[in-house]
Amino acid sequence: MKVLIVDDSKIARMGVIKSLKEIQPEAELFQATNGLEAVELFKKEKPDVVFLDLTMPVMDGYEALKKIIEIDKEAQVIVVSADIQSEAKHRVLVAGAKNMYPKPINKEIMTHIFEQDLLL
Template sequence: MKILVVDDSGFARRALIKLLNEQLEGWEIVDTGDGKEAVPLFRQHKPDLTFLDLTMPEVRGEDILEEIRTFDRESKIIVVSADIQLKTRENVIALGADYMVNKPINAEKIAQALTAVMC
């Protein structure tokens, strides 16, 4: 099984990867801090699960989500964002996200997200 982590913050990306490695054994994790690399990496690795930050320079997470959903409706996508507005949550769900986690992340939030999308 494969996971793609897309977040321009190196700290947030490393923290998420650490939490994922603690909770999931045997999963391959690919990551990028560049939103422009997200869709090509998605196409190359065909992840079962993607964690996607919304606020990144140059390419918005919403645009990445929308593009991925034009060719893949099955892969699970969890949006990770510091934006806690209800409108943002509604928008990303409408664009095809399976779940949204508010930053800062922790083990409990990740476990809830994984339970929600893997069941």
């Protein structure tokens, strides 16, 4: 399984990777630091799952989500953001994200994501 982790914060990426490795130790990981890199890596690697931050330089997560869904409407994108307003969640769900969670993602939330949100 290929997983793309997108966040401009290295600490935030490491947090996702830490909990992900506890659940999916065999996953092949790719990282991007902004939306543009994320879209390019999505095209190239066709990851099974994308963890996507919203607030990033160059291209934000909303724009990246839109482009990823344009490339593959079945893309499985989980938004992970400090912005926990219900408006933000509504917006990303309408745009095609599978779900949205506040930072940080722990092992329990990661387990829930793989059991409830994703089709793998």
